[in-house]
Amino acid sequence: AQTVTQSQPEMSVQEAETVTLSCTYDTSESDYYLFWYKQPPSRQMILVIRQEAYKQQNATENRFSVNFQKAAKSFSLKISDSQLGDAAMYFCAYSSGANSKLTFGKGITLSVRP
Amino acid sequence: DVKVTQSSRYLVKRTGEKVFLECVQDMDHENMFWYRQDPGLGLRLIYFSYDVKMKEKGDIPEGYSVSREKKERFSLILESASTNQTSMYLCASSFTAALSNQPQHFGDGTRLSIL
Numbered sequence: 001a002q003t004v005t006q007s008q009p010e011m012s013v014q015e016a017e018t019v020t021l022s023c024t025y026d027t028s029e030s031d032y033y034l035f036w037y038k039q040p041p042s043r044q045m046i047l048v049i050r051q052e053a054y055k056q057q058n059a060t061e062n063r064f065s066v067n068f069q070k071a072a073k074s075f076s077l078k079i080s081d082s083q084l085g086d087a088a089m090y091f092c093a094y095s096s097g098a099n100s101k102l103t104f105g106k107g108i109t110l111s112v113r114p
Numbered sequence: 115d116v117k118v119t120q121s122s123r124y125l126v127k128r129t130g131e132k133v134f135l136e137c138v139q140d141m142d143h144e145n146m147f148w149y150r151q152d153p154g155l156g157l158r159l160i161y162f163s164y165d166v167k168m169k170e171k172g173d174i175p176e177g178y179s180v181s182r183e184k185k186e187r188f189s190l191i192l193e194s195a196s197t198n199q200t201s202m203y204l205c206a207s208s209f210t211a212a213l214s215n216q217p218q219h220f221g222d223g224t225r226l227s228i229l
Binding site: 006009033035043044045046047050052091095100101102104105106107 | 145158159217220222
């Protein structure tokens with residue numbers, strides 16, 4: 001069975017600085033997808049960024065980028081120029097096969113210091 | 115934008131009651147999902163459905179059932195609520211059953227307390 005591990009329960013970053021959130025996963029599949037979701041306090045969970053395992057190029061969405069290391073089964077999220085609105089819980093997730101069923105990590109709470 | 119609507123943000127029920135949590139999506143998505151979210155445990159899949167009247171068990175289906183009579187609506191049922199089912203419940207949907215790269219769109223969640 002696939003597993004997703006987020007070993008750090010909490011992190012803190014100074015506004016305008018850069019922070020990296022770690023995620024590792026375990027799978028025997030060769031074709032899969034990885035996601036980072038953001039859940040602001042008392043608000044809806046939204047997709048931040050998505051990476052296809054067959055792509056070597058790391059995905060980027062504005063201030064958000066990933067470092068995808070397929071051999072190491074590592075998928076970290078880098079947030080540049082952190083903003084107060086980035087404060088949220090972040091979940092790493094894995095999907096393979098049909099039905100887009102996701103396996104989530106336990107999440108990490110990111111706080112942003114003004 | 116995709117809209118996933120859960121019928122209640124907060125719900126308080128008593129032990130032994132039959133509880134219905136409703137979820138509606140407005141984008142003709144094939145897949146729908148029910149998760150529960152608990153501190154330190156992340157999101158765990160209860161049930162999902164990839165078509166009308168089709169359902170599959172997730173990782174923690176015990177004590178729950180689901181119903182999908184119409185494509186846009188997916189209901190989670192607690193047959194006889196127990197205190198260990200106190201949790202945040204999240205509904206999600208995604209576009210097609212054929213691909214695993216489709217992002218899921220989430221509702222606001224229902225915080226359910228069983229007394």
